[in-house]
Amino acid sequence: MIISYFQANQLLQAKKTGASSVNISLDLGKTQNNIIIKSNRFIFPDNQFIEEQIVKKIIKKDTSCFFIKNNGIEKIEFFSEKTNKYYKLFPTKSWPTIEISGIRMHCVKDITPKQDTIKKISFIKPCIGNVLDTCTGLGYTAIMASETADSVHTFERDDAVIELEKINPWSEDLFDNKKIIRKKGDIFQDIKELKNDFFDRIIHDPPRLSLANLLYSQEFYNELFRVIKKHGKLFHYTGNPGAKHRNIDLKKNVIKRLGIAGFSSLKEVFNGVTGEKK
Numbered sequence: 402m403i404i405s406y407f408q409a410n411q412l413l414q415a416k417k418t419g420a421s422s423v424n425i426s427l428d429l430g431k432t433q434n435n436i437i438i439k440s441n442r443f444i445f446p447d448n449q450f451i452e453e454q455i456v457k458k459i460i461k462k463d464t465s466c467f468f469i470k471n472n473g474i475e476k477i478e479f480f481s482e483k484t485n486k487y488y489k490l491f492p493t494k495s496w497p498t499i500e501i502s503g504i505r506m507h508c509v510k511d512i513t514p515k516q517d518t519i520k521k522i523s524f525i526k527p528c529i530g531n532v533l534d535t536c537t538g539l540g541y542t543a544i545m546a547s548e549t550a551d552s553v554h555t556f557e558r559d560d561a562v563i564e565l566e567k568i569n570p571w572s573e574d575l576f577d578n579k580k581i582i583r584k585k586g587d588i589f590q591d592i593k594e595l596k597n598d599f600f601d602r603i604i605h606d607p608p609r610l611s612l613a614n615l616l617y618s619q620e621f622y623n624e625l626f627r628v629i630k631k632h633g634k635l636f637h638y639t640g641n642p643g644a645k646h647r648n649i650d651l652k653k654n655v656i657k658r659l660g661i662a663g664f665s666s667l668k669e670v671f672n673g674v675t676g677e678k679k
């Protein structure tokens with residue numbers, strides 16, 4: 402059972418109106434459950450309860466998600482000694498995102514992670530055949546691509562992110578959907594083992610350049626070109642060009658290197674670049 406300040410607000414509002422129960426989501430918006438309100442307690446379907454004063458604490462932490470555990474709450478965030486980074490599941494009004502040492506993995510300003518994902522997939526429509534999703538993250542691009550594709554091959558190298566995938570209700574399909582082939586590994590290395598001309602679509606959604614420069618390198622782009630089929634389409638996320646001048650150069654440089662790799666019809670689009678193998 403997971404809640405964030407959205408559900409905490411609903412609980413407090415219901416209590417205020419004198420209701421004896423309220424429907425809220427305990428899986429970040431996927432389904433609804435009935436919570437009993439008795440004096441200052443909220444009683445959950447498994448008979449655990451949390452006190453009103455704890456719910457009030459949740460509404461003050463609008464950047465965290467919480468497990469309901471032992472009649473209390475536990476933040477869904479942790480430090481990884483392996484990467485020396487701090488990871489948290491970050492709530493939004495739709496699907497959550499991950500924050501890694503202060504950097505969020507999806508756009509959450511003016512757009513939700515869900516809308517962000519719909520946009521990314523729209524640039525490689527129709528999203529069919531074999532899809533390469535280079536960086537799994539919470540799996541949103543992989544899961545949405547799998548709705549229309551035959552197979553989606555997706556790679557994640559960070560154990561801490563994989564732990565959050567297992568916790569996040571909206572990542573569940575990553576583990577249940579037979580079309581999705583999950584690999585734990587570094588795509589910069591693992592792409593070398595992938596077959597020539599195999600993928601109909603590629604979604605390349607790396608962390609920002611300063612955190613993953615190899616995934617923006619000529620060597621990697623040459624590999625993307627090698628593994629994509631003739632007439633295959635690529636979407637490469639680069640970030641928002643309007644926001645920073647540096648990003649304008651980034652898109653142009655990405656286009657230049659993708660062109661050298663062999664991609665054609667290269668175009669700047671919202672938050673990224675698209676291309677094709679002619």
Ligand SMILES: C[S@@+](CC[C@H](N)C(=O)[O-])C[C@H]1O[C@@H](n2cnc3c(N)ncnc32)[C@H](O)[C@@H]1O
Pocket residue numbers: 506507518535536537538539540541542543556557558559562586587588589606607608613616
């Ligand atoms: C922007 S997120 C991807 C978001 C994802 N498309 C989604 O829909 O949730 C980038 C992810 O790539 C992972 N990553 C970074 N470098 C990688 C590499 N070399 N190989 C595989 N995954 C990598 C990061 O750990 C992070 O989870």
